[in-house]
Amino acid sequence: MALIVQKYGGTSVANPERIRNLARRVARYKAMGHQIVVVVSAMSGETNRLLSLAKEIMPEPDPRELDVMLSTGEQVTISMTALALMELGLKAKSYTGAQVKILTDDAFTKARILSIDDTNIRQDLDDGYVVVVAGFQGVDANGNITTLGRGGSDTTGVALAAALKADECQIYTDVDGVYTTDPRLVPEARRLSKITFEEMLELASQGSKVLQIRSVEFAGKYKVKLRVLSSFEEEGDGTLITFEEENNMEQPVISGIAFNRDEAKITVLGVPDKPGIAYQILGPIAEANVDVDMIIQNTGADGTTDFTFTVHKNEMNKALSILRDKVQSHIGAREISGDDKIAKVSIVGVGMRSHVGIASQMFRTLAEEGINIQMISTSEIKIAVVIDEKYLELAVRVLHKAFELEEA
């Protein structure tokens, strides 16, 4: 008998028929003797519907009140899920985040979980109940409803699994696992039966949309065994996300290729090279709450520096205005330019640690196709490059082939 947390996303609870499917799967696991906690998101589209409703009243909705509104989405699905389980003859009981209680800080719309009280859930599990918990939401120390931000239901699932010391946290999505890359781009892309946490973290942060990055961090921190599965298929073991790196000669060097079309590049050219340039450029950007991803600084021969970084496409113009209004004359930069026609491609794999020449193989592969590399950034298990957006598909395909990812 195992204790399993199963998390179902919006498409898995999109309508009563899918919720009945979900209930039938839970019933099968229950029949095997397992204890089950189900975490559900809002029905797909519901969070956006509620957000529109709020914005119709107040274009920039107050965050506390927005969370009161948004949290109803999951509250409806926990009720429906519990009813569907009961209709199958199971004992079931729903909990909102506040009822659990999932204590968070008071950062409305993007709260962080501080602690989970597992007393009632444990009692219910021991009494034979399937426990259904609302994802994405919690309650702060003053009893205010909070939400964890988009994708927060994954985090709820993992956090509950950690609190309950569950044997496994299963994340049911509309894909059947983690792939070597997006199969819509590369038909030869292959489902990975296993991947390490570090790799998953790099893949998630590099734009693979299977799991929310915070939930992966959380799982890594609390050593929660995560499995990604399809909610639309009866069979299949999905992808297990493990802590152990296998010392296996046959393990591929590269596990997967991630890509991201959402970033834009900002270049600050010809800055007289003095200490503190990076802070003078990025300080005002950070103050304006613009997230920066890649950062590169190159010192030229003429005593000036070129400074390049990437931000989300939606924030490129905001960042450019800040630099031109507040920074350019101050630091004496020659030119400031933006480019939102870029894409980022990353190869990820723990095998890089023990293999050399991976980077040069990547660069050669791209060069052979005439793809110019604009930026490079690396970590111990990842190499990311920025290229012209129009070469994205080509780059992913040739890299997938070059690193033999289609082969098991």
Add this chain to the structure above:
Amino acid sequence: MALIVQKYGGTSVANPERIRNLARRVARYKAMGHQIVVVVSAMSGETNRLLSLAKEIMPEPDPRELDVMLSTGEQVTISMTALALMELGLKAKSYTGAQVKILTDDAFTKARILSIDDTNIRQDLDDGYVVVVAGFQGVDANGNITTLGRGGSDTTGVALAAALKADECQIYTDVDGVYTTDPRLVPEARRLSKITFEEMLELASQGSKVLQIRSVEFAGKYKVKLRVLSSFEEEGDGTLITFEEENNMEQPVISGIAFNRDEAKITVLGVPDKPGIAYQILGPIAEANVDVDMIIQNTGADGTTDFTFTVHKNEMNKALSILRDKVQSHIGAREISGDDKIAKVSIVGVGMRSHVGIASQMFRTLAEEGINIQMISTSEIKIAVVIDEKYLELAVRVLHKAFELEEA
């Protein structure tokens, strides 16, 4: 400066535009220096939508889970209302029933309020906030979400007014007050500027749908000054529901006429007259949770009794089956019949106490129109008769005229 509780029903919050109207009214009251607590229902249609969703999953939804689902309706409107108030520049804060907390018993879908913690609301009011509270919902001692049943938002408003010792509880509806009778039936019907609690209670229980009867009982018990107003009109004082009967010679004897098409009559004929007949007939009915309204027993000359009572039309067949299956042979009744083509008409007024001849005037008025009276029941301030359904409109109109209700 007064403390006012304003309750808005489903049609008053049906869409963003109406919620903005509501916010503008609250702002006017706030500008006069009043402290305002707003109680809101779910947007009209929303509770039914959620109920359908639940029934699609489980035809007879578990009551605990149903309350989890239904309570989201008001949770959405408190958020929208608070946002609309903020958009006008007011300080506003929303509370669910659980957040207040409005403690109820655990009778899911029809819970009763046990106590209200007014600490936070008082603090917020003193800090200049408009406090927005979800009607219809509460929380039981174990933290389960409960609902108060249909129309429960009125009860929330009155209970909050009682807990806060508010100066007035204003109930905003789609009518501008309590009328002498339904103006759709009698165009001459007149809005009453005042009515006593007892009269309101009789009118509410006799089928006038302006206020939920439990809220009127609650208001009477805790001496809450209630006022019924239109949410669609800027002006007008609505109808004040008072505790004091005015000793005024000019006060009309009859305040209003209520009617009800929802009942059916069940007749048990020729029962050998023995003690305990009433219990033997009504006991099994009560056990089946069928509510009985009027009850009449007539002993005939031949040593048998005829026993007649009314139930809701929807429950007539259930009641008939119970009587035929379990009761008829046991008590030796000759015949059991049902009639759902009846209507009940009641005249209500505290003036009856000091005037004689009201009943005979009522009966004469009906007789002159050839309307046969099938059942009669009276209280100190009410006379109710059951007649053939087809004469309902005629009866209400001629009684309205006979008792001169169109005159101020």
